[in-house]
Amino acid sequence: MENESKQVTEKDILLEIEDEIIVKFCELNGGMEFAMPIIRKQYEKFNVDFKRPTKEDLYKIVKALIEVTENLKGDLVAREERRVFKELLNKLERDIKAHQSQS
Amino acid sequence: MGEPFNVKVKICLVGDSAVGKTSLIRRYVMDIFDDKYISTLGTKVSKKRLKLKKKDLDIDLTLSIWDVLGQEGFKGIQGMAFKGARGAMLVCDLTREETLKNITSWADRIKKIAGDIPFVLLANKSDLTSQYKFNESDLESYSSNLNTSFFMTSAKFGDNVLKAFYKLGDLVTTELLNEIMNN
Numbered sequence: 462m463e464n465e466s467k468q469v470t471e472k473d474i475l476l477e478i479e480d481e482i483i484v485k486f487c488e489l490n491g492g493m494e495f496a497m498p499i500i501r502k503q504y505e506k507f508n509v510d511f512k513r514p515t516k517e518d519l520y521k522i523v524k525a526l527i528e529v530t531e532n533l534k535g536d537l538v539a540r541e542e543r544r545v546f547k548e549l550l551n552k553l554e555r556d557i558k559a560h561q562s563q564s
Numbered sequence: 565m566g567e568p569f570n571v572k573v574k575i576c577l578v579g580d581s582a583v584g585k586t587s588l589i590r591r592y593v594m595d596i597f598d599d600k601y602i603s604t605l606g607t608k609v610s611k612k613r614l615k616l617k618k619k620d621l622d623i624d625l626t627l628s629i630w631d632v633l634g635q636e637g638f639k640g641i642q643g644m645a646f647k648g649a650r651g652a653m654l655v656c657d658l659t660r661e662e663t664l665k666n667i668t669s670w671a672d673r674i675k676k677i678a679g680d681i682p683f684v685l686l687a688n689k690s691d692l693t694s695q696y697k698f699n700e701s702d703l704e705s706y707s708s709n710l711n712t713s714f715f716m717t718s719a720k721f722g723d724n725v726l727k728a729f730y731k732l733g734d735l736v737t738t739e740l741l742n743e744i745m746n747n
Contacts, residue, residue, distance in 0.1 A: 476637035483606060484640040493644055497606045504605060511605045512635060 568624040577657035584688040587719035614680035646677040651736040661697040682735035685714040
């Protein structure tokens with residue numbers, strides 16, 4: 462399960478950001494028990510495999526989740542979510558770029 | 565006769581992916597089994613009521629059973645799911661030795677977040693006898709190190725599934741009652 466010396470792959474980078482997106486959405490939308498079914502629905506809607514997301518998949522999911530938050534929680538929470546997701550997607554772009562330049 | 569004592573607790577099922585966590589819950593909660601494997605995205609929560617008798621008290625226990633994805637690379641989701649758990653089932657797969665070796669790491673991770681909660685160790689897929697990669701004495705050794713009971717379960721046929729959930733429910737209730745008595 463744990464492999465500290467494992468080389469980081471692009472897939473690892475995508476999964477790490479995906480993990481953070483899901484956690485943040487749950488935090489802003491009433492916790493895991495309530496928010497996780499909503500997340501699952503979006504993955505089904507866009508036919509995204511959560512174990513192998515592409516960068517484009519994550520952009521689609523983020524956009525859809527923000528729309529859900531707008532409807533559920535209103536502008537203020539959606540704005541905060543948009544800010545956090547933007548940071549995460551920027552981190553994703555940076556990390557992928559850094560990874561590609563190393564390999 | 566007194567009113568039953570209502571208790572609600574959260575328990576988590578943890579272990580590597582594809583060990584049968586979702587199937588064990590489906591067997592316990594709905595008494596069904598499906599061979600088709602679908603990885604759990606994040607977490608899924610099921611509820612089940614259990615009646616117990618403890619220290620002359622009738623306990624009506626509602627288990628909030630959290631199925632937590634075992635996939636690598638989702639430490640944030642797993643950590644969030646472990647918060648507030650009062651007990652955990654550590655699940656491994658009798659046909660894959662590494663799933664038993666990883667049990668200690670799962671136990672450590674959940675302890676870090678939920679504290680020193682009761683565990684039970686489940687070695688699932690006991691129906692696949694010809695494919696066993698470890699045996700009862702290996703399980704004894706792991707369960708003794710973790711100070712837990714162990715069960716060899718089959719989500720497919722239901723063997724020991726009720727017993728394992730009952731055992732964890734019992735351990736969790738005992739802890740809770742002890743806490744109440746001591747406060």
